[in-house]
Amino acid sequence: MQLKLALPKGRLMAPTGELLRSAGLELTGYDEQSRSYRPQCRDMPGLFTKVFHEKDIPIQVAIGNYDLGICGREWVEELLAKYPSSAVVKVRDLGYGRSDLYVVASRSDGLSTLDVLRTRAGAVSIASEYPNLAEQFALRHRLKRFKVFPLWGSAAAYPPENADLALVAQSPDTPLYPWLVPLSHVLRSSACLVAHRNSWRSRDLSCLLARLCAVSSVTESDHTPAGRADGPGTPAVSRAAWDSSVRLALPDGHQREPTLACLRKAGIHIRDNSVDPGRPGISVPGVSVKVIRPQDMPLQVANGNLDLAITGDDWLYDHLCRFPTSPVRKILGLGFGRVRVVAVVSGEMPVNSPQDLRDLLRSGRLGRLRVASEYCNIADKYARDNHLSPYRLVPTWGASEAFLPEDADVLIENTQTGRTLAQHGLKIIDTILESTGCLIGGTTGPDTASAREVVDSLVRALEQGIAED
Template sequence: MEYQLCHIKLALPKGRFLLSTANLLKVIGVGIKGYSNKTRRYHLQSRRFSWLSAKVFQEKDIPIQVAIGNYDLGICGLDWVEELLARYPASALVKIASLNYGEGGVYAVASYQAGISNLDGLLAKRNNWRIVSEYPNLAQVFALNLRMKAFKIFPVWGAAEVYPPDSADLAILWARNENEIKEQSLVPLMKLLPVTAFLIANRESLENKDLSQILSCFSNIIASRNNVVTSPSKVIARSEATKQSHWQAKEIKLALPDGHQQPPTAQFLKRVGLNIQGYTEEVLNRRPSSDLDWLGIKVIRPQDMPLQVANGNFDLAITGKDWLLEHLYCFPSSPVKELLDLGFGMVKIVAAVSQDMPITDIDDLRSLIQGGKLTLLRVASEYVNIADKYLRDNYINPYKVIPTLGASEVFLPEDADLLIDNTQTGKTLAQHDLKVIDVLFKSTACLIGNKGSLDFSGKKERIEFLIQTLRRGLS
């Protein structure tokens, strides 16, 4: 068979497998320069092979990018591979081999408070199950295999462990081991999948391109490589979860953000005199405690907060205006409203394109499309609903929104034409040779609430106390 002599593209992961993958690439000598946890450059080139380039993605995005043929090869966890294949078993994604590093697995877990210790107890307990997970497709396979008569799956961006037993009966999540699960006051019921880093490929690339040289680099080490264990980036104070009072007994339930929003939120709460134990810049406890005995607190993803407040799982939450608008554009009649602009964590939501695109604003982009120079506008964004509304408001057509899970700037210019993303200074965009053509709006941290909670006499006074306390931080 005669192969095409083409450029080969490799998708590399951020996050949990980055350091181990960087070490592997160094050992096998593919010459990918600049791949480390310190770099902000996501477009990389091999110094050894002129025909090999790499791009760094959020790990969840890699199987999709390989399956649709944007990348020939990829490295990511087996969990995200199986999550895609559970939904699209006939996709063009091919599992090449485990790279024999990484650890952990995908588990089905329940809360100790639920009184469930095994699968038999699980099935005998009830008939209608609420399952929360970052892996909704694997969660569905799990429920169907157990022949659950009735179940609902609630997809979340992360922190699934914090939802049982109050907002979910079960969680399907990744953990390093069973001890890590037990330290969070959860019971491991079943290990669905062992997880290591996997080398994956696009089927058409395997059939039509000569990947033998790059694959041989991997094959020489796959069988012999020892496991490499990565370390968490911060202390996770899980043992505190057992000290938390029962969630349902709390009159007011508050969600606080993790990730980049955690440090400024913790500083703000400290400044206004709210004493939150287990929520600092150094320590992340998913269930921190407060001196206010009527206040229950959980730490979840900011992206999940508006929907969780709308569903009544929380009365209040501190999130960004961007995620509130993303929710409201999808659910205009949602019972969620902004109660207080907290003023910190300001970012701009912008539209950006490659420096090489000959436009300066959204009007130029529309003209480019109408003139036939761009037949389909590919838009990469975490903000799917914000992007969709922005494009419709500006009469952009045709377009396709590509949902991403972070590091969206890496998609341009090869895999997308337009980026809708947040930025503080614009430095990251400039580093990736992107330019801003429009500012959609500015977003800051805000307190949001459920309208029903505000109207409930038993909660109104407590909520007003918190609003006035937080307002002190604005002066």
């Protein structure tokens, strides 16, 4: 009998590997250097393991693709907040990867409790990558009117300019910014072992559970809740200064360095802010900068929270696939970060084009197509445009190559050369679009003539920098 265990990548990978070794389960290929998503366990030949982004693990366990999984408790609670009857069972707290979830506000807003917000006439806005927990929080605390902004990350950068509150995670090594004040503790989280409900009830999991439960939970020293980094108690840019300037968003993550290089070629210099990394300085007068996830930028521009943003063609297109009339447009292609967004299948699947997929569905050899992607809106449009019916979307949060072929049939993914896909036994059957970094803005532009002049000068500088490259 094969047992299936979903394992986390990222922050929980190293301590999870240590836990498994202590349980006598030595996995080959489960470490940060490995590019394998299917570690091998010689100590238990009947165990199949796969590596996922931890946010995907509760969902994969709940739908029955895996008998057991290890992930942060916050992602289990995020799933249960929206789908309380999900078939996922919390088996055991594993004691490592501790963090706390807090609802925070900007200290400059003068809030110390939720009482003022409960009686506010207007809607209270909450930004978070935990949107279901944020909504649950608002309902439990009887906020009369509220709206939740689902994010990919960097929620702490949103108050006070773009949200009243943020629901954020704080771990011992990531204290809160000093200008954020915690208003409510929502959840204490750590790594936990979860099981699919039917597997828990009807399958013999004892051979694996006995090993895992025989190991003492990894203990971590307690940390002081809601610790704050040293620094001033106000943001580097005031709300008034932000609102009166041209508001520019720059990407975090792997696009940060090529973005900064592109700006330097245009004679635009970004100054690091050690106190507030999310609000760096800029050499252009009249411009304020915020660092957020590129995935979130098109919606923030469309909502009027930003004037300009540097994101990718892929995320702009993903946004427009869902909101075709959204008031956001591409102003300038920047040329860096070139990738293709492609449709991918297992190398063993007998298809080489969307037409082949359609024929496979119509013949009945494939009952329903499972389409996995971080680009949910592109994936949905692609399936509809190519008449790949019936289909089901499988949203992912990273490590998407792992889903094929066991947990999805088609992957919509970006690639530079295609080599990594080929190394995982996958093949490209279609190219949907080519993407590079791009500057986006609202369709109407800023309200004032002075702001429009600043935008025009930024665009001219970038155009000149690209031309000289």
